[in-house]
Amino acid sequence: MIAQLTLIERQYAIMISAAVAVCGALMILVGRDDAMGIHGALVFLAGILTIFRIGESYFAPAPSDERLAHYYDDPSKVAIVLAMIWAVVGLAVGDWVAWQLVEPDLTFGVAWSSFGRLRPVHTTSVIFGFGGNALIATSLYVLQRTSRARLPDQVSPWFVVYGYNLFCLLAVTGYMMGITQSKEYAEPEWYTDLWLVVVWVVYFLVYLRPLARRKEPHIYVSNWYYMAFILVVAILHIVNNLAVPVSLGHAKSYSAFSGVQDAMTQWWYGHNAVAFFLTAGFLGMMYYFLPMRAGRPIFSYRMSIISFWGITFFYMWAGSHHLHYTALPQWVQTLGMTFSLMLLIPSWASAGNVLLTLNGAWDKVRDDATLRFMMVAGVFYGLTTLEGSFMAIRSVNSLSHYTDWTIGHVHAGALGWVAMITFGSIYATVPWLWKREQMYSPKLVEAHFWLALAGTVIYVFAMWNSGIVQGLMWRTYNESGTLAFSFIDTLVAMHPYYIARAVGGLLFLIGGCVGAYNIWMTIKVPSAVTDLAADVPQPAVVGSGALRAAE
């Protein structure tokens, strides 16, 4: 891979890695009395190892200009492998914490493995590690093909992939050492946040330049969604993470916001992390891989426009539905509820687009597990958004809030929509990227599909039950007008559902491992090279065929 870089690019890469190593050394120095010093060592090592890796091939012959005739896919390949590693880690930790709620002493008495520290390890690994890497990999892949332009250079995409994974690594190791801001989905501390800003700006530029130089007159739908994902996540991240560190040598910082303003800022962030990380980016994925895999154009171009601008506008108002009946002023709660209901329209425009695109190709869905992953993802996307809009109604939320119903909703979206569309898209891209006729084992794809579906259904039903039971028990009164159940009574009632959830999660995890193995074998075992035209910039890929709207 390094042999693909020109000499100048190798030099740039070494300089950037050296800068990273210097930052690491500085962190070791100023943070020597603090857990930050350990992070400094990690950063330093990351920089040094990269320099050595480049150094190994530094004198390899320069690549021929022939490379410019092909898209640059190496960063996507690496990001896909990393996505699968994070998936296995994140799902395993998720199942571990699920078992901890069944048997609390599964922490083995050490600090780093207690529920409170591992839970964000789970959420960060799956959302940012697995989801984020998959988004970066597919976005760069889709961008080049739909713009018919090669990535601008061969260093910046690597910076994005490796820099982003360094961010994820700092985040999860930090939680285990107790470094956290406590803001859900924004837990990493200030220096890790700053690093992400740098990576993200480069990501944006990597994305914008091919778009600006594209050979297609129009920017394809997927790119709008990926763009919204990149831009809005940047805005959210910067605002919500404003903080003052205790000192430059302390990992700990204090948020610039407090109390009710902090709550609103946090859930403006939190809900839109759902919207622009877990939804917009993955819709971008769907709008490319679904029509390509099905060999059919997207059902409606107009629906995709309505969906796009609806999501971009409405979602940003909806965060306050996380704060119903709290000390947040009521007018903000009401706005959040109203916009959450309206949000159903653009959401279903995209969910509908999935199913209507497949309408007429059900035989393909029946035979092809990859396409079935995408179809089921569309169904769960429709279900989750319907459920979300329902839960945003104040009176419904009074029951669901604080209970496992929220957890059920989260995982209907996360397992059913996010993970399924990702696995489907990865199974579609891997053979294209590595130039294989198909996956190593289609049977294993089939097995993965059923494990994932069974795991999701068990998980979600268990949590719906447990959430509604718990919510009802909390508000049940005796005839004498006192509360009927103590908190502990509800905990006992949850127990069987927690076992069921952990079993469902185990199935999902096994599925993920099967998928990782299958992808690994596809990469390892060469097949008769099929010369796919898909990696050469040529007009046939867009503008005609599957990616043109049906209308």
Add this chain to the structure above:
Amino acid sequence: MSFFGLHYRLESKAIGLTLGIIVVASIGGLVEIAPLFTIHQTVEDAPDMRLYTPLELAGRNIYIREGCYACHSQMIRTLRDEVDRYGPYSLAVESKYDHPMLWGSKRTGPDLARVGEKYSDQWHVAHLNNPRDVVPVSVMPAYGWLLMTELRIDDLGLHLKAQRAVGVPYTEEMIANAALDAYAQSNPDSSLADGVTKRYGKATTMRAFDGRPSYLTEMDALVAYLQVLGRLTDAAHKSVAQAGAGQ
């Protein structure tokens, strides 16, 4: 030109699309968040509102470090059953000095907004050390190391300073004495104890929280924090009493 026609043109401009996304996405946040900082009614007045002592603040940081907020909320909603179970509903002013707030989003365990002085220090120490010793079916993790880990206090002054930078009114004197105040709060018989009540008010709880006055542990800090929850101001009790009187 129709909306879709216009859009067709927008789709061919990368910068136009970028700006469009930024503008459209910014409106919601601006309308909902910006006024919260300026509209006076957002946060009630509570003249009796106290600050966290350095020890309580250190305890709060341990609460954050261990991820207690992942299972415990600190926000009692305006619903009858919550008020009956946990006490008066939470007011905005009560978390006015909370950077960040810890309202939480999931109750795997009960709400803690008013847990202060509900249980004894001994109960908390035993419970944190191993929850199943006092609540046999609890699923909360055991935090055995808190009793054995000495609390770091040398940098508490810096913590208070950073808090002041984000708007908490700590004085120069509080910052200068932060480390000693932390020590003295859990050592009520020491000569330094008077300074703590002078700076943080008579209502400050001065006790050897983990039962060992001379040895300052993370357990001391965490229990001190738990015991002050809901007790920084009486505003919530008053507002409920007023509502009752008005009926």
